[in-house]
Amino acid sequence: MASNNVDALAALSNMTVESHSDFLREVLLRAVTQVMDAEVATACNAEYGERSDSRENARNGYRPRALETRMGTLELAIPKLRQGSYLPSFLAPRRRWEQAFVNVVCEAYVLGVSTRKVEDLVEAMGARGMSRSEVSRMAATLDTQVTQFRQRALEGRYPYVWLDAVYVKVREGVRVVSKAVLIAHAVSADGFREVLGVDVAAGEMEDAWRQFLAGLVERGLKGVRLVISDAHAGLKAARRGVFNSVPWQRCRVHFMRNVLCRVRKPAQGFVSATLRHVFDQPDIGTAREAMREAVKLLEEKYPAASTVVSDASEDVLAFKSFPEKHWRQIHSTNPLERLNKEVRRRTDVVGIFPNDASALRLITMLLVEQNDEWAVGRRYFSLESLVELEASPSPPPQLEHGSAMPGAEAA
Numbered sequence: 001m002a003s004n005n006v007d008a009l010a011a012l013s014n015m016t017v018e019s020h021s022d023f024l025r026e027v028l029l030r031a032v033t034q035v036m037d038a039e040v041a042t043a044c045n046a047e048y049g050e051r052s053d054s055r056e057n058a059r060n061g062y063r064p065r066a067l068e069t070r071m072g073t074l075e076l077a078i079p080k081l082r083q084g085s086y087l088p089s090f091l092a093p094r095r096r097w098e099q100a101f102v103n104v105v106c107e108a109y110v111l112g113v114s115t116r117k118v119e120d121l122v123e124a125m126g127a128r129g130m131s132r133s134e135v136s137r138m139a140a141t142l143d144t145q146v147t148q149f150r151q152r153a154l155e156g157r158y159p160y161v162w163l164d165a166v167y168v169k170v171r172e173g174v175r176v177v178s179k180a181v182l183i184a185h186a187v188s189a190d191g192f193r194e195v196l197g198v199d200v201a202a203g204e205m206e207d208a209w210r211q212f213l214a215g216l217v218e219r220g221l222k223g224v225r226l227v228i229s230d231a232h233a234g235l236k237a238a239r240r241g242v243f244n245s246v247p248w249q250r251c252r253v254h255f256m257r258n259v260l261c262r263v264r265k266p267a268q269g270f271v272s273a274t275l276r277h278v279f280d281q282p283d284i285g286t287a288r289e290a291m292r293e294a295v296k297l298l299e300e301k302y303p304a305a306s307t308v309v310s311d312a313s314e315d316v317l318a319f320k321s322f323p324e325k326h327w328r329q330i331h332s333t334n335p336l337e338r339l340n341k342e343v344r345r346r347t348d349v350v351g352i353f354p355n356d357a358s359a360l361r362l363i364t365m366l367l368v369e370q371n372d373e374w375a376v377g378r379r380y381f382s383l384e385s386l387v388e389l390e391a392s393p394s395p396p397p398q399l400e401h402g403s404a405m406p407g408a409e410a411a
Contacts, residue, residue: 029074032067036088040079043086058082067091143357146364149371154196154216157223158186159389160326161196162336163213163235165204166343168363170353179356180204181343181363182212185336189223191379191386193335195371196221198364200356209238217242225389226322228333230254231312250315251333252279255308262304271298271305279331284320291317323392325385335380339370 041047046055062077079086165180180203184196197216201208228249229235239248256275260268274294281287291313298306319331329335343363353359374380 025074029076032074032076032088032090035090036076036079039089040081040086043081043084057084065091143361145368146361149364149368150197150199151219154220154222157189158194158196158221159189159223159225159386160330161186161221161224161227162333163209163227163229163239164333164336164340165232165235166340166347168200168347168353168359169351170200170356170359176352177202179359180208181359182209183336183340183343183367184212184216185339186221186224187380189386189390191381191383192377193374193380195339195367195374198360198367200360200363204232204234206234206237206241209235210241213238213242226318226330228330228336230333231258231315247318247321248315249318249330250312251331252316252319253332253334255312255316258312259305259308262308263302267302271302274298275309278317281320284317287317287320288313323385323388326381326389329380339367342366342370 037048040059044055044057044059046052048059058081060080060082063080065076065078067074067076076088078088162185163183165182167178167180169176170179171177180201182197182199182201182204184198185193186196187193197212197219199208199212199215201212224243224246226247226249227239227243228251229239230251231254236248239246256272259275260271263271274297278287278290278294281290291309295306295310295313298309319327322330343366346366347353347359347363350362353362
């Protein structure tokens with residue numbers, strides 16, 4: 001017995017990494033196969049091949065399914081039942097965004113816009129051979145979830161709101177056009193992040209943003225203390241129309257890019273350092289004073305950059321009027337940019353959406369998944385810092401571009 005154990009250990013030690021991986025994969029495959037056999041026997045109320053008066057169902061062949069594991073791909077043979085369906089307990093149902101993805105590529109196929117790329121996507125997602133009725137059924141289920149999420153009531157207060165747009169390609173007849181996906185996300189009074197809304201529009205015109213923002217207000221958006229976005233003209237105009245009395249934080253990252261593109265590359269380091277000195281100030285008063293000095297310093301050699309800085313001086317410093325613990329998160333649209341990056345990663349796989357509805361369906365499902373993760377994750381802001389925010393007075397209204405910048409005493 002001891003000799004056999006020694007021989008077995010020696011054989012294991014002599015295994016190559018590849019053979020060891022194959023051995024573990026085979027062991028795992030046997031284990032999950034036994035789990036499936038046991039679950040199907042329970043569902044049938046009888047073992048495989050057993051004749052029993054208590055039998056409630058019967059097997060009806062197998063269907064292949066690849067399962068990705070850390071030890072490699074397992075080629076499963078999942079038992080099928082004569083009545084109903086069976087899904088092994090260790091296989092989670094397809095996530096909502098994946099359902100939407102399958103629906104997008106299938107819909108493209110059904111509408112006659114399929115290409116080799118789309119067919120590869122269908123095959124990769126395990127949707128080969130889906131019928132029109134299956135596509136319609138899946139679309140109806142997903143559309144119900146999309147509508148419920150986009151039209152849900154917004155309860156509570158949302159002191160910080162981020163606004164941005166990503167662009168996707170959508171087919172319109174024989175043309176392929178670029179559409180704007182408008183996205184709003186916020187931090188609630190409890191400190192958790194939440195996706196407020198999403199919509200597809202022809203572009204970032206004022207009318208599109210105004211309708212989008214008005215829809216958020218109609219659904220119950222309130223308690224907004226600061227809106228953070230880039231300086232797109234349509235978005236700015238719509239924000240003034242819907243949130244006129246709410247301060248606006250112009251994205252600091254976009255602002256820096258706008259300034260630096262107006263100076264020669266050798267001078268960009270100097271200009272960047274000058275503006276960083278402004279942002280490093282400990283409060284809004286000293287930041288405004290440093291901004292005035294920066295405008296004077298840049299005015300002689302870099303007048304174009306100086307004009308951008310002067311026009312944006314009040315908007316880009318709005319975050320300084322809020323609790324210092326929040327400055328890092330609210331001075332730019334970076335929190336939303338990370339979300340947008342994930343949206344772009346998934347939409348780039350599709351390439352061209354067959355219509356607006358398919359784009360909205362996929363992106364909304366992505367945002368639903370993200371919203372669920374935020375709901376059970378860590379608070380974005382601590383409760384203590386939010387209490388400080390509620391106790392602080394609202395900042396004075398901002399001046400329009402071109403107005404004289406208030407002095408430190410106005411803070």
